[in-house]
Amino acid sequence: MNAQSRATLADVARLAGVSSKTVSRVFSDTGSVSRDTRARVLAAAERLHFRPNTLARNLRRGGVASTVAFVIGDLTNPFHFLVAAGIERELALSGLTLVLATTDDSPESEKRVVDALLSQRVRALILIPIADDQSYLEGERQLGTPIVGVDRPASNLVADSVVLRNRLGMAEAVRSLTAIGHRKIGFISNSSAMYTQRERLAGYRDALREVGVFDTAQWERVDDDPTVSPKFVVRRLLDLPDPPTAIVAGNNRASAGAVRALLDREPTVAFIGFDDFELADALGISVVAYDSLQLGRTAARLALDQLANPGAFPRQIELPTRLLQRGSGEIPPPS
Amino acid sequence: MNAQSRATLADVARLAGVSSKTVSRVFSDTGSVSRDTRARVLAAAERLHFRPNTLARNLRRGGVASTVAFVIGDLTNPFHFLVAAGIERELALSGLTLVLATTDDSPESEKRVVDALLSQRVRALILIPIADDQSYLEGERQLGTPIVGVDRPASNLVADSVVLRNRLGMAEAVRSLTAIGHRKIGFISNSSAMYTQRERLAGYRDALREVGVFDTAQWERVDDDPTVSPKFVVRRLLDLPDPPTAIVAGNNRASAGAVRALLDREPTVAFIGFDDFELADALGISVVAYDSLQLGRTAARLALDQLANPGAFPRQIELPTRLLQRGSGEIPPPS
DNA sequence: CTGTTAGCGCGTTCAT
DNA sequence: ATGAACGCGCTAACAG
Numbered sequence: 001m002n003a004q005s006r007a008t009l010a011d012v013a014r015l016a017g018v019s020s021k022t023v024s025r026v027f028s029d030t031g032s033v034s035r036d037t038r039a040r041v042l043a044a045a046e047r048l049h050f051r052p053n054t055l056a057r058n059l060r061r062g063g064v065a066s067t068v069a070f071v072i073g074d075l076t077n078p079f080h081f082l083v084a085a086g087i088e089r090e091l092a093l094s095g096l097t098l099v100l101a102t103t104d105d106s107p108e109s110e111k112r113v114v115d116a117l118l119s120q121r122v123r124a125l126i127l128i129p130i131a132d133d134q135s136y137l138e139g140e141r142q143l144g145t146p147i148v149g150v151d152r153p154a155s156n157l158v159a160d161s162v163v164l165r166n167r168l169g170m171a172e173a174v175r176s177l178t179a180i181g182h183r184k185i186g187f188i189s190n191s192s193a194m195y196t197q198r199e200r201l202a203g204y205r206d207a208l209r210e211v212g213v214f215d216t217a218q219w220e221r222v223d224d225d226p227t228v229s230p231k232f233v234v235r236r237l238l239d240l241p242d243p244p245t246a247i248v249a250g251n252n253r254a255s256a257g258a259v260r261a262l263l264d265r266e267p268t269v270a271f272i273g274f275d276d277f278e279l280a281d282a283l284g285i286s287v288v289a290y291d292s293l294q295l296g297r298t299a300a301r302l303a304l305d306q307l308a309n310p311g312a313f314p315r316q317i318e319l320p321t322r323l324l325q326r327g328s329g330e331i332p333p334p335s
Numbered sequence: 336m337n338a339q340s341r342a343t344l345a346d347v348a349r350l351a352g353v354s355s356k357t358v359s360r361v362f363s364d365t366g367s368v369s370r371d372t373r374a375r376v377l378a379a380a381e382r383l384h385f386r387p388n389t390l391a392r393n394l395r396r397g398g399v400a401s402t403v404a405f406v407i408g409d410l411t412n413p414f415h416f417l418v419a420a421g422i423e424r425e426l427a428l429s430g431l432t433l434v435l436a437t438t439d440d441s442p443e444s445e446k447r448v449v450d451a452l453l454s455q456r457v458r459a460l461i462l463i464p465i466a467d468d469q470s471y472l473e474g475e476r477q478l479g480t481p482i483v484g485v486d487r488p489a490s491n492l493v494a495d496s497v498v499l500r501n502r503l504g505m506a507e508a509v510r511s512l513t514a515i516g517h518r519k520i521g522f523i524s525n526s527s528a529m530y531t532q533r534e535r536l537a538g539y540r541d542a543l544r545e546v547g548v549f550d551t552a553q554w555e556r557v558d559d560d561p562t563v564s565p566k567f568v569v570r571r572l573l574d575l576p577d578p579p580t581a582i583v584a585g586n587n588r589a590s591a592g593a594v595r596a597l598l599d600r601e602p603t604v605a606f607i608g609f610d611d612f613e614l615a616d617a618l619g620i621s622v623v624a625y626d627s628l629q630l631g632r633t634a635a636r637l638a639l640d641q642l643a644n645p646g647a648f649p650r651q652i653e654l655p656t657r658l659l660q661r662g663s664g665e666i667p668p669p670s
Numbered sequence: 671c672t673g674t675t676a677g678c679g680c681g682t683t684c685a686t
Numbered sequence: 687a688t689g690a691a692c693g694c695g696c697t698a699a700c701a702g
Contacts, residue, residue: 006398006478008695019673024697032671049474054454055394056695060678063341063388066455067434075420076628078413085410088437097455099402099434102423117432119389120401139384143341260617277613278413282595293411343679354689359681367687391679395694 007048016044027052058121067097068303069117071127073105079252079275079292080128083150086296087126094304096123107131118145124303129154132194146306150299152195153316160302162295162317166196169288169321170203173248173272176323178211180332182246182270186237188221188258189250190230197222200250200274219244230257238269245333246270252277259285262328270331276324286329290321342383351379362387393456402432403638404452406462408440414587414610414627415463418485421631422461429639431458442466453480459638464489467529481641485634487530488651495637497630497652501531504623504656505538508583508607511658513546515667517581517605521572523556523593524585525565532557535585535609554579565592573604580668581605587612594620597663605666611659621664625656 009027013020018037025031026041033041044050058065070087072080088098101117103109110131117125124146125137134147134154141147141159149161177185187204189197201222208216221233230249234257237244247262247269249255255273262271263283273280276289298317306312323329344362348355353372360366361376368376379385393400405422407415423433436452438444445466452460459481460472469482469489476482476494484496512520522539524532536557543551556568565584569592572579582597582604584590590608597606598618608615611624633652641647658664 009697010695020695021674021697022672024695025672028697030697034671037672049478051450051454053394053398053456053695055390055398055400055456056678057697058678059388059390059394059680060695060697063390063678065390075423076417078416081413081416081419082411084416084435085437088410088435092437095451097434097436097452099432100419100423101432102420102427115386116430119386120432121388121390143384256613259614263617278591279594279612279614279618282598283614283618344681345679355679356681356689357687359679360688363681365681369687372687388679391694392681393694394696395679395681398694 006053007045007050008053009050011048012041012044012050015048016040028057064121064123066095067099067120067122068124068126068300069099069101069114069120069122071101071103071110071113071117071125073103073128073130075100075102077252082292083128083296083299086293086298087300088296089293090297090300090304103130105130111136124148124307126150126299126303127154128152131155134159144310146303148299148302148306150295158314160299160306160314160316162298162302162319164196164290164295165318165320166199167203167206169290169323170200170248170250170274171207172203172321172323173274173286173288173329174204174207175210176325176329177246177248177270177272178207178213180270180330181335182333183208183211183213184219184242184244184246184333185216186219186221186234186244186247187216187250188223188230188233188237188247188254190223190226190228190233190254190257191251197250204248222250230254231260234258234261238265244269246272246331249273251275255285255287259283267328267331268334270329270333272323272329281324281326284327286326287324288321289324290319295319341388342380342385343388344385346383347376347379347385350383351375363392399456399458401430402434402455402457403459403461403635404434404436404449404455404457406436406438406445406448406452406460408438408463408465410435410437412587413612417627418463418631418634421628421633422635423631424628425632425635425639438465440465446471459483459642461485461634461638462489463487466490469494479645481638483634483637483641485630493649495634495641495649495651497633497637497654499531499625499630500653500655501534502538502541504625504658505535505583505585505609506542507538507656507658508609508621508623508664509539509542510545511660511664512581512583512605512607513542513548515605515665516670517668518543518546518548519554519577519579519581519668520551521554521556521569521579521582522551522585523558523565523568523572523582523589525558525561525563525568525589525592526586532585539583557585565589566595569593569596573600579604581607581666584608586610590620590622594618602663602666603669605664605668607658607664615659616661619662621661622659623656624659625654630654 009020135156147159153161252275273287470491482494488496587610608622
């Protein structure tokens, strides 16, 4: 009774006294089978613990798996994971499963990881581009595999993408600060997510330029050194002879660091983060929030659409952000 | 040039002027091929954008995919995704990829989701059991598929598992409170994760019993109603005529709720949460912490071990927790 | 409604 | 070092 092997269609067919094709019909719900034989087949299958082999089925049906791949740099980033959750939810509705792979934020491994996934014949590829060139995917795209960039568009590749309205979102946040009188506003960011940080920095500059502030370089701290804690960056900024009266953060890690630095002091410096986080509401921290889950769902939907409608023109979707004022962003500058 | 189809071994063989078996040898790194033919094969493969079909390969090699499944209730729970991250890291080392599926915390869908995964012939199944009976997996286990329960052991099934030292961890936290004089200690929890909450509740009672407190029911708030905010549960607890002087939380959601409630008041009530969270250090919140990533890694390792060593006796692993005192747990009772 | 034949793309077995 | 035949488990295309 131990180490028995798996039952196949043929085994079930033999036991039920029918042909294997009939068993196939029962399990793939295609063609018609009489009530009676169907029952016999199901009984035989039950007895043998038969489970159809999706691998073989997929091979026969065109050589593609019933999976969609999502490639990300780092799974421990909560943002990434919420996106994955969104993708999974949407895929489940279509009977597809999600396969997940990470690149450890290393551009070199991206191609390797993606290649392995494509060898598995995933139906579609969703990725947060980390390498700065995705042209290596052009061949695959022409073969009809939907490719979707999330959070940043793929480079050198015509593909679907879903990104946030980064520039507008940040501009809106900074405008809310200039509206209550702030002019000296710090921008901090520590991330290699070049695209999003560039966009948000641009939005920050947009808003300041609108009120006649052009020399913003002195307030910009775009450290890409992961060993430098954002907390200290903020502290140093506040310890300047002429410190900023408000600070905005470019992403969730910078936000967390800034909050750490600000919790140490009297709340006299205004602050707005990018990306909401647990307890931000309880702490009265204003943020530019967005729906990561939605980002994932949209990405999955784009992939599914492309699958249903091959050759459709790639779409670039921008998802809105919203400014959540909870106090920290409403502190006026000292008069 | 559009809609061309995928190259196969045979295509490459034809172009290179060799047999398909030779191409197979080149790509599976098995058998020997002369330098010269190897080069010709690789050149041909390159030209045709050939990518070996893992589906077909796996089918031939025993009908199992090179994936491991992880089944969880809800991907949006940060605890769950850190576990997933740990699994992925460990699998990647063995060239396996992670497929992820969720059950929406619904016991009924667990079997359905798991069945679909097993049909895909995943090499192993790692799950956070949500249904209260996993005996339906017995057949699969006997066929040699490693099954690993994470965070809670599978029920009615002899399988590997990795769980936390929940009871001890909570007892240690409560002991630190009784040590500084607390006797009236509230326990709050809102979760359907029955197993962990039961264990932690037991640990809480253990510690109180040690100091002669037996009637703890009045301080226990184990709400399983998701519509009741833990924040209000805590508030009501504190508004009792004879309120507790300290509170412990049974999981991360309860912790977050408790922190919300406590941030509103003067910090006179001691608090210790279960599960660390972002900014807990900056806020001075004491917690019972543990390594979710390690939980995942260990689960993956158990699965891989079972794969390498079929029929080995299932192991139950318990991972330690550690009490992080940051202030909130060190507040003494009012004298 | 049911069965037969063939073959998805690859690897195993056995030749040479 | 290389090739021919066969089969993994299943389904498409035809029968009947």
